[in-house]
Amino acid sequence: MTLLITGARGQIGRAVVERLHAAGLPVRAASARPAEPTVPAGVETVELVLDRPETFAAALRGVRQVFLYPRPGGIHDLVEAAEAAGVEHVVLLSSSSVLAPGAESDPLASHSLTVERALADSALTTTFLRPDAFASNSLGWARSIGHSLPVQLPYPDAHIAPIHPEDIADVAARALTGDSLTGRSLTLTGSESLTFREQLAVLSDTLGREIPVEHISRAEAEQQMGRHMPAPMVGSLLDLWEGANHGPAAIGETTETLLGVPARTYRQWARENAAAFTAE
Structure with missing residues (x-):
């Protein structure tokens, strides 16, 4: 039973491939540019382009479970091809934004919502992972911090519960390898609410210098x-x-509530990625 991981060039897709391969499972890594993903030796790579249905058959051959990135273009054709190929379960990397009022017309939410609805209308069993803000969104501040410039924010005291991307990958891998999460819609967050100002204070402490x-x-x-x-x-x-x-x-679901494993903290993410905030 092959597991197809789409978006294998992305940070979550790549991490899911690594986990499944390490567990000895047959993994196929799909990408629009299959020569680019860096995958462990022995992992098959395949082309999958949503607006090119001719790429679907080879990608889906022998597949029973799919980890899917939310790309609305071609999603109905992909769903039909997955049903025809015998796919049984799809784990979708969606977004918590689909739960907000007006999600249908919101540019941040509508693409994920379109994919969710296409899957919900299908015969496929689906698990929706709806992460909130990624801790890695902080990399948007890297240039300013690296050059000792102030981080400019319109809402410095906005609260989020940033989730470590590795936590998302852990939940996705469990959803693909067990049945405890099958068919559920899960809003994923980190375990603590932090304002942008508080996140920057953590980065400041980690780097050992002031971040205005x-x-x-x-x-x-x-x-x-x-x-x-x-x-x-x-x-x-x-x-x-x-x-x-x-x-x-x-605070939504975390690795603590879903997997019995403490959620990685924002401070841990900051330590792991401190080098990204240093100018070259």
Whole structure:
């Protein structure tokens, strides 16, 4: 029974491949560019492109379980191909944003919601993993911190419960190898609520130097962020942070509650990634 892991170039997909391979399970790593993923020796790589249905058959041959990234383009064709190939269970890396009001029209949530609905309407058994903010989102501050510049934030006291990406991979691997999580919809978080200011204080302590925080206006943030992402996505993200500005973030499911293993902390993530915040 082969397990197909899509998005094998991503941090979660790659980590899931490594876990399953280490457990001695037959793993196939799928990517739109299969020559690029770095996978353990002995792991088969295959091309899978959602808008090219001709890539589906080889990727799905002999597969019973799939770890899926939420790409809406071509998802209905993929679901049909998976059903025809005998796939039984799909674990989707979705997002907690699908639970927010207006998710259908929200650019941050709608793509995950589209994939969730396509799977829910299928004959496939599905497990939805809905992580909240990744701890690794902090890498967006790396350039400023590395060059000893202030980190500019419109909502420095917005609360999130950042989850370590390795925790997501642990839950995904369990969902693919056991039945305790099968068919469930799980909102995944870290075990503590931290404001952006508090996260930066952890990074400051880890790096052993001050990280100044500069409060900027929403308009200034829109201008800065708009250089790197579409305006609707900028607005959605800023709305999310504004809404998180009024109290601690809710703690969802963690590796503690799901796997009986303490959740990795934000401080642990900061120690593991300290080098990323040092200018080259």
